[in-house]
Amino acid sequence: MEKIAVIGAGALARVFCRRFAAALAGRCEITGIMSRTFEKTEALAAETGAAACRTLDDLLALNPGYVVEFAGVQALKDYASAVLARTNLIAVSAGALADPAFRAKAEEAARGSGHRLIIANGAIGGLDLLRTYALMGGAKLEFESLKAPKSLAGAPGLKGRTLSEEREEVAFSGSIDEAIREFPKNVNVAVAARAASAAEQSRMTLRSVPGLKETTHSLRIENQLLHAELSFSSRPDPENPRSSVSAAWSVLACLDALTAPIAFF
Template sequence: MVDDPKKIAVIGFGAMAQSLLASLRRSNSRLEIGAALLPTEFRNGTEDQHEITLLSSADELIAWKPSLVVECAGHQAVHTLVPAVLEAGVDVVVVSIGSLADPGLLERLEESARRGKSRMTVASGAVGGLDVLRSAKIAGLDDVSYTGSKPPGAWKGTPAEEAFDLGSLRENTVIFDGTAADAARLYPKNANVTAAIALAGIGFDETKVTLTADPASSSNIHRVQASGAFGRFSITLENRPLPDNPKTSWLAALSVEQSIVRHFQNIEL
């Protein structure tokens, strides 16, 4: 396999992947996405405008011999495609971190990477402070909690829409209070953030999650708090949406680009 920084492939070609492709082309990193795994039934013609190679299967992707694959297609792709790519010896950046809440998947991916002598990393996504959690975990964490707040309309299509009249809310309202495991299962669109925190810290069953709908807010707000032998930690982020897709955090897209850049750096700072 040739370690060519221009032989980067993505799985999926939605708003996240398209934003990533455009941002890399604007940068001076010399990195470029050259191919996308996108089955024929999911193509709408717009991907042809980006002048990239289109692939239809994991076998075609592996035969293209990418130096790095970036998964941008959702939980199912992590289950069905990423193990084969890792076992073929290709490094992967996973964007759909929430999939790792599924029982047994992380162990399966680790075994695939071991067999292929490859490496899988996860993008930090829309939330920060994960480096602090990973470091603090070494000495021992006592408590980790995450509070996610979004405008009521952002919770449409989730269990919150059935339990609350989202359009009539007049104050910040708790729509979920429980563990990261339950939050990832009930609110899969928010699972990437909760999974990232749980994996960096004390796990899905011990991480506390509160989700709220705030009619006074126009952005997504993430608050992470932790305590342990190291002391106490708190961070709050107010994220703007991706310009091309208001349902996706801009910071999440930027974190994927940063993961790619770091992968090809000789010195990681």
């Protein structure tokens, strides 16, 4: 039985924990949970039957085979090296990879311990296909996200501006690295796509669409021999409109692939 520990107790962590037993029964068990707010940690741990941990040391003392992260970019940056020194880490906050210093530090920690930082698909799929482009080289990536205005509200890149509830507008257009700085809670999937594809050229467009019922991510990638267009749509989590429940499910799918007798990559 593979031991799993969880960092985070927000909406995505709750989806993950509540669907965990049905998806991974007999193969994995959640042994511990840690988050910034101990009251939330206790509540989710009690619901899950796991230990409520106050510190990362307490969490890692449970000897999990995998730690899964649902706590955001800064939390991933804060904890990744310490986790990787002890065990494997599955992360959804791929936006952290936009920071070259963090990526280098995480890679060094993983190489030194023999553990792995695994980036889950999150709200999109196809990272395996994008790795094909990375190995071939010379890829150009264009990424576009359509989101409801309220899901972008408060982002640093808006600089206090309120997006229209009546007309569609471009909230951001530029590089993916700049996008993660300006919209840190909205473009993790674009950073994951760029990192997976190792694209030599990349561009991000973020559109605000009033009345939008589903968040849509579309990517176009090409090199001298191949061309692909992928599109993914999902409804926002009612508890956290900035996130998609598919991010939690993608971690379950990742653990399924890592522990199932037959795996699909």
